[in-house]
Amino acid sequence: MTVESTNGTKRRKDAILDEATRLFAERGYAACSMADLAECVGLRKASLFHHFPSKDDLYGAVLERLMRSLSDTITASLTPAGTWPEKLDRMSDGIVAAFGAQPFAARIVSREMMDWGPFIRGRYGELVAPVLKSSEEFLSAGMQANAFKQRDIHQLILSLLALHVMPFAIGDMVKSMSTVDPASPEFLATRREAVREHVRALVLTATN
Numbered sequence: 001m002t003v004e005s006t007n008g009t010k011r012r013k014d015a016i017l018d019e020a021t022r023l024f025a026e027r028g029y030a031a032c033s034m035a036d037l038a039e040c041v042g043l044r045k046a047s048l049f050h051h052f053p054s055k056d057d058l059y060g061a062v063l064e065r066l067m068r069s070l071s072d073t074i075t076a077s078l079t080p081a082g083t084w085p086e087k088l089d090r091m092s093d094g095i096v097a098a099f100g101a102q103p104f105a106a107r108i109v110s111r112e113m114m115d116w117g118p119f120i121r122g123r124y125g126e127l128v129a130p131v132l133k134s135s136e137e138f139l140s141a142g143m144q145a146n147a148f149k150q151r152d153i154h155q156l157i158l159s160l161l162a163l164h165v166m167p168f169a170i171g172d173m174v175k176s177m178s179t180v181d182p183a184s185p186e187f188l189a190t191r192r193e194a195v196r197e198h199v200r201a202l203v204l205t206a207t208n
Contacts (some may be wrong), residue, residue: 013051013061018102021062027103028111029059029119056162060123063112066105067127067185069098074134084147085208091138092164092195099168100188106168132157139203147208156203163198167191 003092019040023032034055038048050069052058077087099106112120120128133158169176171182180187 002194004119009051016043016048016051016058017062017065020058021066021102021108022104024059024062025111027105029055034058056119059119062105062108063120063123063127066098066102067131069102070095071131071134073098074131076140078138078141083208084142084145085204087138088142088199088203089196092199093192095164096188096192096195099165100183100191103168103171103183106165106173110165110169135160142203147205148203149205159202163195163202190200 013192016037020032023037023040032055034048035045037058038045041048043106048058050059074091076094077091079087082090136153139153139156143150143153168182174180174182174187178187182188182191
């Protein structure tokens with residue numbers, strides 16, 4: 001396979017995942033069919049099955065792409081470069097950017113966590129646990145350095161999760177409140193600054 005062919009296949013898969021993310025978020029897993037997805041991305045159903053052998057595989061790929069992105073973002077925040085406030089901002093900016101690039105994914109993740117169905121239970125150790133572990137390591141390191149307030153880490157993660165995820169999970173409500181699309185550059189810029197401010201107040205000690 002040539003480089004051009006490989007790149008073309010990747011672009012096609014990304015386009016399928018983008019559209020699948022939107023449909024799964026809007027309709028839920030059960031209400032989406034592979035025929036619906038194929039129609040939305042302009043493929044025959046057989047061609048869609050060539051990229052993803054089943055709806056379960058496609059749904060798993062949607063979740064995996066977002067969770068990998070979040071885990072990589074949090075892990076990158078642990079690099080030695082920068083002060084602890086800068087690391088905290090880097091983590092917040094990365095998470096906002098990840099959900100901003102895939103705004104419908106937040107709704108899927110929220111629904112999965114609420115339902116705690118067989119899919120997320122089965123892949124918890126592979127997809128969710130690494131993100132939580134990276135979060136715990138990051139917060140624990142900051143607390144040990146006396147840069148972060150000493151708090152119950154699990155409760156802190158829950159608070160941070162709500163700050164970062166909910167505005168994108170309730171995107172239609174956000175749009176009705178502010179008439180701004182949650183995926184727009186305008187919203188993302190203001191949301192990034194708001195999250196930085198809230199997270200700093202919640203996490204940083206008075207000396208940082």
